[in-house]
Amino acid sequence: MKPAAFDYLRPSSRREACELLHEAGDDARLIAGGQSLMAVLNMRLAQPKRLIDIAGIEDLHYIERRDDHLAVGAGVTQAELLEYPGLAEAVPLLAQAMPWIGHWQTRNRGTVCGSIAHADPSAELPLCLATLGGQVVLENRRGKSRRVMAEDFFQGVLTTDRRQDELITEVRFPLARPGAEYRFREVAMRHGDFAIVALAAVIDSNRVTLGVGGVADRPVSRELARHADPSEALNALAWSLGAEDDAHATAAYRRQLIRELGRELIAGGPSDEENAHARQG
Amino acid sequence: MHARADQRIRVTLTLNGRERSGYAEPRTQLCDFLRHELGATGTHVGCEHGVCGACTVRVDGRASRSCLMLAVQAEGRRLDTVESLAGEEGLSDLQQAFRRHHALQCGFCTAGILMSCEEFLDRVADPSEAQVRDMLSGHLCRCTGYTGMVQAVLDVARTRREATVPDSQQENNDV
Structure with missing residues (x-):
């Protein structure tokens, strides 16, 4: 289908973008890469009166490695972050999880911050941000910025803490901690489809942080003890997320995936690459 | 604006x-x-x-x-x-490879697939079959299937690599 009609606005600064958002009230949507929003517009699931394109704002296009985090500006595409030299060493979880986002062709335009802003509960980037305890940086029309922890930012299906006149300017992924291991697994109907269950883990010597995507209404991250048998904790986690049946999988299957893949992930099962070869072989 | x-x-x-x-x-x-x-x-x-x-x-x-x-x-x-893609000399090497490997029948999806393959080949000179399949996963073909496309892309990658004389060989030739 074709999108319903809208006014198209291309601000050249953050401040102007926020002013436009404020003026438009609930009738405006922001677009960057558009790899989620354009599909929604084409299917007329959303019919905003104004579309505000932030692609013309120059100073949002940066990736910066700082003391304790990797900062990604709102203009950066997923492909650009994947190609960032040293990503696997700086934020190994991203290097593992990002090849699962959509396809080569959508990662070429889709932005990192756009995926965070869209807040699809099955999306990989929100899951990574939540599991690592990252932050979202927002700026309003007065030029005031605030930082929100991922766990407070994601509030439900496609729902976030962003206020109506705010622009996400940056997301911050904590850098890898020495000695910690990072692992990611996903089950989808096909590679590139929405995750039925996606799991991300940070494994330290005495604890495991396990993030789950695709099950609850937002990515959920929990801490488990490292040495104990994780079966019971995984079962409790699986039941706590309110899994539901849908066209792709039953709630029971989702819980089973959390238990089985969770156990494998914590134990250090086959890597994604090995899985990819097995799948394609 | x-x-x-x-x-x-x-x-x-x-x-x-x-x-x-x-x-x-x-x-x-x-x-x-x-x-x-x-x-x-x-x-x-x-x-x-x-x-x-x-x-x-x-x-x-x-x-x-x-x-x-x-x-x-x-x-x-x-x-x-x-x-x-096609120049005055006719089909490009990638288009010819698609033809040779029977990588299309109705051709509806082919126009898009060729453009992905071109970017992929520009970026990945020596791809594995898994990488080619991952790139092609962003496309749906409902009549031919992907085996011919995978072969065509691997074939072109090989031919293009062979056409590029490695630096070391070039130095030897100079001597």
């Missing part, structure tokens, strides 16, 4: 090496602009929500779905479509 919903905006871009202009409403998808306004009908439109990949074109070199982009967002950019 502020454009009203019913306004027709002039959009200028470089299409297959030539500067082209046309008019688009804010809501006009890039694929429709290419086909209806510029007459470049080589790009096909399939699902219109970014799943099938038939409408894939290269935007500043990057393979992208032209149904998930507005014409107004392509202002000033370099667009390459399937029409850019």
Whole structure:
């Protein structure tokens, strides 16, 4: 289908973008890469009166490695972050999880911050941000910025803490901690489809942080003890997320995936690459 | 830039090496602009929500779905479509390989697939079969299947590598 009609606005600064958002009230949507929003517009699931394109704002296009985090500006595409030299060493979880986002062709335009802003509960980037305890940086029309922890930012299906006149300017992924291991697994109907269950883990010597995507209404991250048998904790986690049946999988299957893949992930099962070869072989 | 919903905006871009202009409403998808306004009908439109990949074109070199982009967002950019591939000497090496390996039947999806493959081959000189399949996973082909395409891409990658004389050999030749 074709999108319903809208006014198209291309601000050249953050401040102007926020002013436009404020003026438009609930009738405006922001677009960057558009790899989620354009599909929604084409299917007329959303019919905003104004579309505000932030692609013309120059100073949002940066990736910066700082003391304790990797900062990604709102203009950066997923492909650009994947190609960032040293990503696997700086934020190994991203290097593992990002090849699962959509396809080569959508990662070429889709932005990192756009995926965070869209807040699809099955999306990989929100899951990574939540599991690592990252932050979202927002700026309003007065030029005031605030930082929100991922766990407070994601509030439900496609729902976030962003206020109506705010622009996400940056997301911050904590850098890898020495000695910690990072692992990611996903089950989808096909590679590139929405995750039925996606799991991300940070494994330290005495604890495991396990993030789950695709099950609850937002990515959920929990801490488990490292040495104990994780079966019971995984079962409790699986039941706590309110899994539901849908066209792709039953709630029971989702819980089973959390238990089985969770156990494998914590134990250090086959890597994604090995899985990819097995799948394609 | 502020454009009203019913306004027709002039959009200028470089299409297959030539500067082209046309008019688009804010809501006009890039694929429709290419086909209806510029007459470049080589790009096909399939699902219109970014799943099938038939409408894939290269935007500043990057393979992208032209149904998930507005014409107004392509202002000033370099667009390459399937029409850019064949030259005066006939089909490109990739197109010939598709033919040789029976990588198409009806051809509806092929225009987009070729543009993805071209970007992929530019970036990955020595791809594995798994990498080729991962790239092709962004496209749906409902009549031919992917085996021929995988073979065609691997074949072209090999031929292009062989055509590029490695630096070390070049030095030897000089001596």
